[in-house]
Amino acid sequence: MRSIEQNPVRADLVARPADYRWSSYAANALGEDNCILSPHEEYVQLGQTLPQRWEAYRALCDAELTTEALARIRNCTQSGTPMGSERFKAQIEQTLRRKVGSEKRDIVLKVRERRGSGLSKDLLSERHKVKPAHCRLRIQARLRFREYPEPKETQQRYGQG
Secondary structure (H helix, E strand, O other): OHHHHHHHHHOOOOOOHHHOOOOOHHHHHHOOOOOOOOOOHHHHOOOOOHHHHHHHHHHHHHOOOOHHHHHHHHHHHHHOOOOOOHHHHHHHHHHHOOOOOOOOOOHHHHHHHHOOOOOOHHHHHHHOOOOHHHHHHHHHHHHHHHHOOOOHHHHHHOOOO
16 A cells, blocks of 8 residues: 555655545545545554544555565566465465466566666676577567558547658
């Protein structure tokens, strides 16, 4: 919840979480009316009274996330991996009767993190045990996709042509 409420602030969309129109922060932390929200069980357990819940929610959301915690949240989100203990993940796999995501599948995240890092493709490939051929194939596929322009009908319809 801390990560979600702070996303608009990190993206420089607003100065404070309460300023973001689509956030539940104003209702959960400041007590502003919001007819589409209903209190979650975890939220209700933050305090016995509304002012206690507001204060506890503000304290939770206003605490800074470490860079490592934020990276793990993003990694789990983008790889489809539940974030929690190994026991928690095992319970989810047992319930779903299938293997869930793996945090190890974060090549896309690693590439994003290294943009502008000045590292060569060969060094990146060696460092993360990705064969150079795989890197070349990905780059070629991206370039091939960009070579084909939009059909003229689409360009005219959307005012691009």
